Amino acid sequence: MSEQYVRQYTRIDEVREIVDTLLKQIKDEEQKRCAYIHLYGVGLMAATIAIKQGYSREMAELAETAGILHDLYCYIYPDEDTADHAHKCAEYAMNEILSGIRGFSDEDKRLIYGGIYNHSDKDVTGDSFDEIIKDADALQHSLRNPCEDHFFQKERTQQALRRLLNK
Numbered sequence: 001m002s003e004q005y006v007r008q009y010t011r012i013d014e015v016r017e018i019v020d021t022l023l024k025q026i027k028d029e030e031q032k033r034c035a036y037i038h039l040y041g042v043g044l045m046a047a048t049i050a051i052k053q054g055y056s057r058e059m060a061e062l063a064e065t066a067g068i069l070h071d072l073y074c075y076i077y078p079d080e081d082t083a084d085h086a087h088k089c090a091e092y093a094m095n096e097i098l099s100g101i102r103g104f105s106d107e108d109k110r111l112i113y114g115g116i117y118n119h120s121d122k123d124v125t126g127d128s129f130d131e132i133i134k135d136a137d138a139l140q141h142s143l144r145n146p147c148e149d150h151f152f153q154k155e156r157t158q159q160a161l162r163r164l165l166n167k
Helices: 011-023 029-052 057-069 072-076 085-100 106-117 128-143 155-165
Strands: none
Touching: 011 029, 011 057, 011 072, 011 085, 029 057, 029 072, 029 128, 029 155, 057 085, 057 106, 057 128, 072 085, 085 106, 106 128, 128 155
């Protein structure tokens, strides 16, 4: 007799429901497709990197959350000035998404906020959580089209690949 699978819902499921609701409202289909691919791609890459680095599944969930939320503001408000976008995205994530989810502790929110806030500072080494989000962002940009040179040849991408592959 096979074991019955019971779906376990966690905080990330609540984040996905909120994000999906927001992304479904994007009128431009290409923009919507790009949003789904990039946000969820960075989220999955962040969780993968966290697990690969030996972090707990709970920490991987926080990394995935930060990855999913890291550019959400830019997709919801595409006409906004993109200067300082990481800081705007962090504020939006904290005030509009995380504040409404009771399952995240203040420390969890601080980690997620910091990962989003610092994700564009690719040339500055931050704490280990921030670096997971930066690497996930760089890798997703590169791996969404592995033959495109622009992102693949960036030093951050090459370093992230070496770390991921232990080379």
